[in-house]
Amino acid sequence: MTRTASLLGALLLALLQGCTQWHYELGSPLETSGNDLHRGTPIAEVLLALGPPQRISGSELGYLMAWEYWRIRENTLGLSLGALGVDFLSLDWGGARVSGEFLVLAFDREHRLAAARFKRWDDRRGSGRAIQPSVGIADIIDVDDLVQPMPQHTWGASLFKPLPQTLNTPHAPDAGNAGLEQRGTPSGTGQRSLEME
Amino acid sequence: MPRLLIASLLACLLTACAQYESQRGVDVTWDTPAMSGFVVGETTRAQVLRQLGPPSQLIALGGETVLYYLFERAEGEGLILIAYNRFAIDTRYDRAVFIFDDNDRLTEFATKIHDQDS
Numbered sequence: 001m002t003r004t005a006s007l008l009g010a011l012l013l014a015l016l017q018g019c020t021q022w023h024y025e026l027g028s029p030l031e032t033s034g035n036d037l038h039r040g041t042p043i044a045e046v047l048l049a050l051g052p053p054q055r056i057s058g059s060e061l062g063y064l065m066a067w068e069y070w071r072i073r074e075n076t077l078g079l080s081l082g083a084l085g086v087d088f089l090s091l092d093w094g095g096a097r098v099s100g101e102f103l104v105l106a107f108d109r110e111h112r113l114a115a116a117r118f119k120r121w122d123d124r125r126g127s128g129r130a131i132q133p134s135v136g137i138a139d140i141i142d143v144d145d146l147v148q149p150m151p152q153h154t155w156g157a158s159l160f161k162p163l164p165q166t167l168n169t170p171h172a173p174d175a176g177n178a179g180l181e182q183r184g185t186p187s188g189t190g191q192r193s194l195e196m197e
Numbered sequence: 198m199p200r201l202l203i204a205s206l207l208a209c210l211l212t213a214c215a216q217y218e219s220q221r222g223v224d225v226t227w228d229t230p231a232m233s234g235f236v237v238g239e240t241t242r243a244q245v246l247r248q249l250g251p252p253s254q255l256i257a258l259g260g261e262t263v264l265y266y267l268f269e270r271a272e273g274e275g276l277i278l279i280a281y282n283r284f285a286i287d288t289r290y291d292r293a294v295f296i297f298d299d300n301d302r303l304t305e306f307a308t309k310i311h312d313q314d315s
Contacts, residue, residue: 006202020282027290028311043296044237047307052294056265058258109259111296111305150290152253152267153221176256176265 024072024147026183027054030101034116043111050103054150058177062108066180070100072125072143094141095127102182125184146184165195215275215284222268223253227293227308235295240303245295260299267292270311 030050037046043063053065076094099122106115128140151174158169165172171191173181178191187197226249235245242262246252249266256263273286293308 006199009202018280018282021284023283023285024288025286026288044305047294047305051309052265052292052307054290054292056254056256056263056294058256058263063258063263147286147288149221150267150269152265153269155254176254176263177258 019077020075022072022074022143024070024074024143026070026072026147027068029069030067030103030118032103033101033118033120034103034105035118037105037113037116039113039115041113043107043113046105046107046113053105055180056176057173057180059106059179062106062111062114064104064106064180066102066104066182068100068102068182070098070146070183072146073097074141074143076141089131089133092130092132092140093128096125096141096143098123098125098143098146104180148183165197168192168194213277215273215277217271217273217275219271219273220269222291223250223266225268225291225310226250227266227291228310232306232308235303235306237303237305242295242297242301242303245303249293261304262297262301264295264297265292266294 032050037049046065050067053067055064055066055068057064074094074096076092078093079091099120101118101120103116103118105113108114125143125146126141130140155174155176158172158175159166161169168191169175171178171194173179173185173191181191185192187193187195231248234240234248242264245264249264252264253267254263254265256265268291269288270291271286271288273284275284276282289311291310293306295306296304298304
């Protein structure tokens with residue numbers, strides 16, 4: 001190995017601060033896209049085919065039920081500039097890719113299927129670049145809103161949340177009587193806008 | 198200089214690993230033997246509550262009631278190297294839903310327990 005190659009290799013390794021990958025998988029792939037479900041199908045038949053939904057809500061017209069599956073890939077790469085004499089800065093790159101499936105079914109008061117919608121996606125959900133102190137103050141990729149626990153776990157505590165959220169409980173999508181929402185739905189508009197998060 | 202490269206390479210090969218498990222929700226008591234006693238049109242809401250305990254979520258729609266039970270398990274593994282780190286987190290949901298009419302009789306129900314080996 002030549003001296004130049006060794007020097008170059010050592011420099012590259014010294015520059016490489018770290019590469020980190022986070023892989024999340026939430027739920028299981030759906031067994032149907034809903035195409036085999038027809039208007040008027042009894043709710044019992046749907047539950048037999050799909051199992052219990054992951055999300056459920058009452059509505060004025062009946063029940064809303066949703067099944068979902070998410071795969072999230074978050075990749076970040078950092079380079080320290082210490083080997084170049086700028087030891088207090090680092091370069092960071094990152095990106096996230098999200099794929100998944102979501103099936104929502106609406107049932108009328110007679111427990112028969114009234115509407116069905118299915119969506120499958122696989123796309124980028126943001127990227128970032130930064131020059132920042134080596135300690136990495138700012139996250140350049142944030143998928144926290146996509147990997148939160150299901151809202152049913154905090155259903156009983158809805159009246160113990162901060163006041164704006166508590167007052168909005170009758171309209172909150174995770175309350176069970178005001179519809180459904182997908183992961184990562186922005187809260188600035190729509191039913192959560194009064195929660196002022 | 199080769200010694201510096203070798204030292205750097207060795208540093209990159211230093212490894213650590215992490216494993217984690219997170220559980221949220223109610224106890225899974227809706228296995229098959231427990232469900233065999235539930236009969237549509239006969240079983241009452243009180244019987245289900247007595248057997249399964251308080252639900253994760255309760256929904257009222259007119260005179261109907263829905264009891265929803267959820268247990269969420271996340272299992273994660275991490276490989277931590279100096280220059281490369283990888284974490285994988287797999288989250289599964291065991292769940293059960295029971296719908297009762299305005300006479301508190303069971304009209305529909307379904308359960309799902311995730312196979313841990315799959």
